[in-house]
Amino acid sequence: MWASIPQLIAGPIARASELLPQVAARRPAVSATQAEEALWLIAWGLFKKIALADNFGLVVGQAVAALAQPRHAGIGYVFMIGFAGQIYCDFSAYTDIARGLGKLFGIELPRNFMTPYFAVSPSDFLQRWHMSLSRFVRLYIYDPIVVHTLRKRTARGLPVSPKALAAPVPFFTVFVWPTLLTMSLLGLWHGAGFGFIAWGFYHGVLLVLYHVWPVDKVLQKRFEKAGKPLAAILMFLLSCIGLIFFRAPAEDVLPLFSSLAWLPAYSLPLLLLLGSVVLVTDLIGYRRGGEFVDVYPALSWWARALLLIGVFYGIVFLGPSQKYEFIYFQF
Amino acid sequence: MSSFIFSFKSLRPFAAALAVIALTEGVVGFALRPNVVERSKSNLLNRFHDTVIFGKLAEFADSSPDIVQVGDSSGFHGVRSDIVMRYLGGLKYVNLSCCASMGYQAHYAIADFMLQRNPSIKAVVLYTSLRDLPRAESVEGRAQLGDFIENWLTTPFAYVSPPTVALRQRIVDAMERKGQSKLDAIFTDELRQSSQRHNGWWAEHDRRLAGAKRVEFWRGTCGETGVATLDDNSTYYGDDKQSYVLSEFQRFASLAARHNAKFVVMFHPYSCRGLNGTLLDARREDLRILLKRNANMVVLPEHLLDIWPTKQFVSADHLRVGYDEENFRRTGKLLAPVFGVAPPVVAPAERGDGTLRGDGLPAISEWAAGGAVVTAEDGNGDAHRLIESAGPATHRIETRLTGLVPGRTAVLSFPAKAVGARGVFVELQTAGGRGSGYCDLEGMTAQRDGDMLDVGLAPEASGWWRCWVAMAVDAPTATLRLSVMNERLDPIYTGDGKSGAAVGRVELHETSRFLADEPPLW
Numbered sequence: 001m002w003a004s005i006p007q008l009i010a011g012p013i014a015r016a017s018e019l020l021p022q023v024a025a026r027r028p029a030v031s032a033t034q035a036e037e038a039l040w041l042i043a044w045g046l047f048k049k050i051a052l053a054d055n056f057g058l059v060v061g062q063a064v065a066a067l068a069q070p071r072h073a074g075i076g077y078v079f080m081i082g083f084a085g086q087i088y089c090d091f092s093a094y095t096d097i098a099r100g101l102g103k104l105f106g107i108e109l110p111r112n113f114m115t116p117y118f119a120v121s122p123s124d125f126l127q128r129w130h131m132s133l134s135r136f137v138r139l140y141i142y143d144p145i146v147v148h149t150l151r152k153r154t155a156r157g158l159p160v161s162p163k164a165l166a167a168p169v170p171f172f173t174v175f176v177w178p179t180l181l182t183m184s185l186l187g188l189w190h191g192a193g194f195g196f197i198a199w200g201f202y203h204g205v206l207l208v209l210y211h212v213w214p215v216d217k218v219l220q221k222r223f224e225k226a227g228k229p230l231a232a233i234l235m236f237l238l239s240c241i242g243l244i245f246f247r248a249p250a251e252d253v254l255p256l257f258s259s260l261a262w263l264p265a266y267s268l269p270l271l272l273l274l275g276s277v278v279l280v281t282d283l284i285g286y287r288r289g290g291e292f293v294d295v296y297p298a299l300s301w302w303a304r305a306l307l308l309i310g311v312f313y314g315i316v317f318l319g320p321s322q323k324y325e326f327i328y329f330q331f
Numbered sequence: 332m333s334s335f336i337f338s339f340k341s342l343r344p345f346a347a348a349l350a351v352i353a354l355t356e357g358v359v360g361f362a363l364r365p366n367v368v369e370r371s372k373s374n375l376l377n378r379f380h381d382t383v384i385f386g387k388l389a390e391f392a393d394s395s396p397d398i399v400q401v402g403d404s405s406g407f408h409g410v411r412s413d414i415v416m417r418y419l420g421g422l423k424y425v426n427l428s429c430c431a432s433m434g435y436q437a438h439y440a441i442a443d444f445m446l447q448r449n450p451s452i453k454a455v456v457l458y459t460s461l462r463d464l465p466r467a468e469s470v471e472g473r474a475q476l477g478d479f480i481e482n483w484l485t486t487p488f489a490y491v492s493p494p495t496v497a498l499r500q501r502i503v504d505a506m507e508r509k510g511q512s513k514l515d516a517i518f519t520d521e522l523r524q525s526s527q528r529h530n531g532w533w534a535e536h537d538r539r540l541a542g543a544k545r546v547e548f549w550r551g552t553c554g555e556t557g558v559a560t561l562d563d564n565s566t567y568y569g570d571d572k573q574s575y576v577l578s579e580f581q582r583f584a585s586l587a588a589r590h591n592a593k594f595v596v597m598f599h600p601y602s603c604r605g606l607n608g609t610l611l612d613a614r615r616e617d618l619r620i621l622l623k624r625n626a627n628m629v630v631l632p633e634h635l636l637d638i639w640p641t642k643q644f645v646s647a648d649h650l651r652v653g654y655d656e657e658n659f660r661r662t663g664k665l666l667a668p669v670f671g672v673a674p675p676v677v678a679p680a681e682r683g684d685g686t687l688r689g690d691g692l693p694a695i696s697e698w699a700a701g702g703a704v705v706t707a708e709d710g711n712g713d714a715h716r717l718i719e720s721a722g723p724a725t726h727r728i729e730t731r732l733t734g735l736v737p738g739r740t741a742v743l744s745f746p747a748k749a750v751g752a753r754g755v756f757v758e759l760q761t762a763g764g765r766g767s768g769y770c771d772l773e774g775m776t777a778q779r780d781g782d783m784l785d786v787g788l789a790p791e792a793s794g795w796w797r798c799w800v801a802m803a804v805d806a807p808t809a810t811l812r813l814s815v816m817n818e819r820l821d822p823i824y825t826g827d828g829k830s831g832a833a834v835g836r837v838e839l840h841e842t843s844r845f846l847a848d849e850p851p852l853w
Contacts, residue, residue, distance in 0.1 A: 032342060033341045035341070035342070036341045039345060301344050301347070304344035305345075305347035308348035309351050312348065316493055317495075
């Protein structure tokens, strides 16, 4: 079906109520402005995929190869930060291209990312990372379990007030258990592998821990203005750790974790260059309350032209020889 | 179905960007005039593959050869095109072989690329070692480079790759060159120059193994008695139960046939004393089937196995410099009848007439020293110790050789013994040439570079070694330098003030032609 071409199975996961009316309706002609936005989304997506994600992929590949060497101190940092960059740029690139293609057909697909590495807590992260999947599991797994549990409590005559639910047993049955189950299933959505389930479970544990002890709020209270960046850095590192479960083969997980006891002993110019591009562009988007792609329409026409030239030569000059399939096509 | 409303104002940024990009590409394209190979991102491959494969392809992409050779390094080092051409009645031969590690898909992609661009090609020669016959690893396992070559050079995409990719190549090359060690830069330059001068050939630069290491290597390669055993097994067959020789060589034959060219499979001389096992018979049967199927196919030599003395090889499939000349002639002679050419009668090269020179070389103690101290070696009247200084420097002695006969090969040899984990780096500089080589006294290896013809290391009594180098001289005088070299084989390093090498009297032989003579292994 033509309407599904830009979306495929990797997402964004649109609800039928969002997508079908658009497909069924007679859509107005695509305006030149919409077409420009669509082409920009596609161009930016290609840049992120070819110039950033595939190069991050090279870094990850080198880190995996380095694990085979006798000395691999700190290689876990390279691996997890490299993969954090790769999976984010890869998947968000795919989403941008899908959204751009959708726009060309007059169909609006939901946004799937919102500068996730600026999240200050696990719940904030889930609201910024693969947003359509997070929404899906919340609506179709988490909420039904919680509602079912609360109904059972009510049927048994047990209290469901916030105070009552804060006691250990209700807290476990109403919050901890549904969270861990939902997040484990969210991990399982990516594939039938222990690593994916471990990654989801790990995020579930983080959600519970932050619920019990909201580290982001503590940091913001303690360090005021600096608290928010500190909370974001901490959350970034925590999400990076989770990616070791997500990406590494089982036999590499322990060596990767043990290597984290040391900092990398060599220079990483490529990782720094790629990381800087992601950091700067995401920061621009974040400060404007969106993503970098959203900045484009607000620019003057010549600034947009410069940006497009930069994107083209970014692809020409930075694109590696090796090409990787979109990561989320595997799931 | 939605329609589309065009508005130039909204698409102005795209139009402006396209205009700037088109202008930039036009200017760069006009200034650099890069060919399709230069517009590939080959320098993202490892430096060796980039220099050898893409360097040669860039050089010969549009050279209108009559015969192109692809294959592994046995042919890269073992077939010198300009000598082969002497036997082919004016046909132009280009050697595009590189290495076994590139896999058969890459050999095929290179042949395909050359055939597409050069209708002049009359034959594709797949030159390979018997050890590198197509099997799972070399066909399926090493497909990546072949994919890269196919994607960048033989698809329509190759022709739309923007000229700025070539500019990018040059920038990256210049940056890499800046960070490259002087020795690496010499190595790369030498490879390029040799490739340009000899249509793709470059002499082997393998590390020479000495003493127990040499014996261990050859026993590992050929077995205890020198007769290797290679059996036919499942790795030589694909999932369809068809042997990879059948499927891969058929691809080549069909490709050549599509371009009205011959497909010649040529086997390199074999370095062991013999070859047992079932492999050879199985592959002979495959080739017999292929020859029946493909009128444009030729297999040389017909019996596949051509055994040469092990001492003529520096590694399993690389003929030692000097001994490779015989293979240049062999290749020409075998190919000539394929093209209906009667090979000219060329007299075989004579063995060198060596003379030992007793003059012209002062005693070590009289050499000029820099960054090193020369002391007498206890218990050995002729020998001296060359002890490195404690600072960062070269630690060397040098002297001037006089009375050399230009056009002859100078063979210098001396006994040496390590003091600590050290070796000796030898340099010989004449008016027009510079050669170097090292003798790693601890690691039992030797290697040559630049204009040095050969270098070697042979064990002597009581932990001593004889280190020798050979270089053709072009002037009556030359400067000879001996430097201490550390365990990383680097002649420039921070010494400890204690280590070094004991060096005995240096002997000078002169000969009209030099061929290394290693002790027999079996």
